[in-house]
Amino acid sequence: MANPISRRCFLAGLVVGACSSGRLLEGRAAEQTVGMLYDVTRCIGCGLCERACEEQNQLPEGRAYVDVLRAENGRERCLRRACMHCLDPACVSACPVGALQKTPQGPVIYRRELCIGCRYCMVACPLGIPRLNWEENSPYIQKCQMCADRIAQGEPPACVSACPTGALQFGLRAELLKCAKERLAEEKLYLFGEHELGGTSVLYLSDVPFADLGLHCQRQEPLPKFTAGMLQKVPWVVGALALGLSGLYFMRRRQKSGEDEDKDKD
Amino acid sequence: MNTHQNYLTQTSWRYRAWMIFLVAIMVVGAYATYLRFRYGLGVTNLSDAYPWGLWIAVDVMGGVALAAGAFCMALTVYLLKIEKYKSVVRPAILTGLIGYLSAILGILFDLAQPHRIWHVMVFWQPQSVMFEVAWCVMLYTTVLILEFAPTLLERLGWSRIASFLRSLTVPLVIAGVILSTLHQSSLGGLLLIAPDNVHPLWYSPLLPVLFLLSAIAVAPFVVAVESILSSWALGRGLEHHILQGLGRAGAYLLVLYGGVRLGDLLLRGAGTALFGERSLFLWVELTLMVFLPLLLLSFAAIRRSPAGLLVTGLLVASGVVLYRYNAVVTAKIVPEGIAYFPNWVEFAITAGIVAWGLWLYTLAVRHLPIFPPEAQQQEWPAFTLRLERRVPVRH
Structure with a gap:
């Protein structure tokens, strides 16, 4: 792609990703939570993140929590579709039994043992992320949890590890945001997630407007x-x-x- | 004095045909129930884009709205002390109880993990509107059971418990009004979380107020409809002044609801959408619920005739149910190319639940002292449907 990530920024992401162990993350302030940075300009739509997600979460083929919309049918770039891990998530406030939780580290996790299957989270999510296995008799919500188990052991999420182009980075959200802003200062890019929906733990960077890629949400306040x-x-x-x-x-x-x-x- | 045949007798062929009709619908519903629990929610037309459909909109939200007569009539008679409506409180509470039981049954069909419905009582999450609705519905159903219990207990001869429960009437009624206000409004409040996924013709910060007002507005009409139909089935006379009062109260409440609804649409700037995309659904909804009923009620001949009130009441009730369906389904903003219309399994289960409710109501009216004895009525000639070619027997 035309806009290679700056060396400093890329290294920062790697370093932060490598040193953000679960122990270090305990009790950190809000700006010290982890997040991911997805760079649309570097995503080639290879689908390795989807495979890694299926493997990590033991999902059947095609049921990954992450969905890469390929650059076709008028779409100029690939676009990753998965939970953005909002800082103040609508789904968490909607769930009547607390099955969805925002952990202090950043991921929005799903405790299936609590879920009653009312699907209010699906109604509440502005991005239509939570899904249900409609074919199953007693289905659960399907949703990315940022590999919270792996993060707790100091590893980045499976999709980040699998990404061959560096389009996905893992690290402290504040650091990733700083990197993204440095890039914004250098070239004409669009950032999603700093303020959208009150801020999301997963940040997107793109060289074309997000609306053109099918990501229409422009709401700034938390739901x-x-x-x-x-x-x-x-x-x-x-x-x-x-x-x-x-x-x-x-x-x-x-x-x-x-x-x-x-x-x-x- | 007119006396009429009571159709709710063992020997009446009308009674048998009615019950067989209801049981036939329930049998179809039972087969759909088997499919639902054998194969899961995949047998419905629900999808990730439409996680809520017919059952939530009609069985749950519609059922709860149509059951609002119970708290409205209890408020009118026991707190406002307008005692001329005393004879319709019991049927209203019975309808309310059956409405809530039907709604809970509807939830059990809809939940993906219905066996965990008790989780709401144990794993608290008070930030959730759903949590508030669930608790209010649970508590209010308990209130309705306690309000209705004396009627059943007296029939069983347990009059001491019955009179103890009757002594609790006023606190129970107050609790019922509070709980109803909370969850009738919160059912609309559920959608507040999705400002970008609900079409502006239905999304409004006033959704809780509009849901509450529409439920209160339909209450007198539901009470009137059940009085008229029951009096026909039981061969009872009708109380003219009660029905007229219900019609008048209903008209005022419809004007109030319609005014707030239209005012909200215009002031929020949804005016441009009023004739745009999806607006047909809005106009059908408002015509059924507000415009047509108010037009009908403006004619004295319709206002004063049971048949007129019956038709008007059914229009308002269907309009309220359509409002709930529109807010949940029609208004849902989804990715292009995805649509939802309930399939036969969903319709069969909804119809089965409605038939079950009517079946319970019929049995209760037949076996319990729901309507007061004949002697108190007769201010008005008993009502017979015009379709009937029966002549009242004169003594």
């Missing part, structure tokens, strides 16, 4: 706040209604007994 406002009102609604309705009942009862006495007098 959970859209329901948080309503849920915060719940205690107030309960209190106000409890008081109001009790008051109404006693008022009407007094009125009624007054009316009955009047009738008795008549």
Whole structure:
């Protein structure tokens, strides 16, 4: 591709990726969480990330959590489709049983043993990432978890290890963001994930607008706040209604007994 | 005084035909149920793009909306003390209970892991609207069971427990109104999380208010429809002033809902979309639920006739159900080339659940003192459907 990643930036990614062990990551501040940087300009659509994902997560062929849309049918570049691991994820706030969790390290993980299969996460995700194995009798949600187990052991996710062109890098999100911004300063590129949806742990860098690649999301604010406002009102609604309705009942009862006495007098 | 044949007797062929009809639908539903649980959700037309379809929209959201009569009538009679509606509280609570049981049954069909429905009680996640809805539905169904129990217990001769439960009526009614307000609105609130995936004709920050208002607006109509149909089936007289009151209250509530809905559409700037893509669904929905019923109710002859109120009520009810379907399915923004329409398995299970509800209602009305005895009625000549060529027996 025409825009090779700068040597410094590439090395930074490797170094950060190599030294970000689980132990080091414990208790880090928000900007110290891990993430991934996907460089559209370097992705050749080879599909090795998909194979690695299938192998790592023991998935049947074609069921990888990552989906590479190949550069065809008017699409100028390849585009990786997988969970972006939002900093404030809609799916996590939607799940009624806490089966989806944002770990302090950064990955959004799925604890299938808790899932009831209500599919509200699928409704909530703005990118349509969580999927269901509809053919199975008792299916679970299918979703990238950034190989949280591997990360905990200090290894990068399987797809990053498999990528032959360096289109996928793993490291601290803050470092990756710094690299991306250095590249932005040098050439005309587009960045996704710094602010989109309140920020995502996975960042995308492209030389064509993301909308042209089929990634239309432009929303800057995190989605959970859209329901948080309503849920915060719940205690107030309960209190106000409890008081109001009790008051109404006693008022009407007094009125009624007054009316009955009047009738008795008549 | 008119007396009419009670169709809900053992010997009535109408009763037998009705029950056989319902059981036949349930048998088809049972076969669809077998397919659903034998082969999984893949037997439906649901997909990753349409994770929610007919069952969530109609069975769950529609069922809960149509069951709003229970809390509205309990509020009217026990808290507002408008006692002329006392005779319709029991049927309204029965309908409410059956509506919620049907909705829960619908959820069990829809969940991918239905055997884990109890997880909501143990693994708390209070940030989730679904969590709030689940708890409110659970608690309110309990309230409805406690409100309805005395009727059943008295029939069984357990009058002491029944009178104890009756002494709890007022706190139960208050709890019921609070819980209903919360989850009727939160069912709309579920969609707030997806501002970019729900078409602007249906997405609005006011979704919770609109869901609540539409459920309250349909309440008097559902109560009127069941009164009219039950009186026909039981050969009872109809209480003119009750039906008229329900129609009038319903009309005001429809104006309120319609005003908020249209005002919201215009003020949010969805005005340009009003005649664009998908707007046909909006206009059908509003016509069924608001415009046509209000037009019908503006004629005194329709307002005062049970048949007129029956038709109007059925229109409003179908409009509310269409509103839920539109908000969940029609409004869903999906990748190009993907569509959803429920398949026969989904329709068969929905129809089976509705038939089960009607079957329970019929049995309850037949065997329990749901409607007060005949003697209290008769302010109005008993209603017979015009289609019937039966002449009231005069004594």
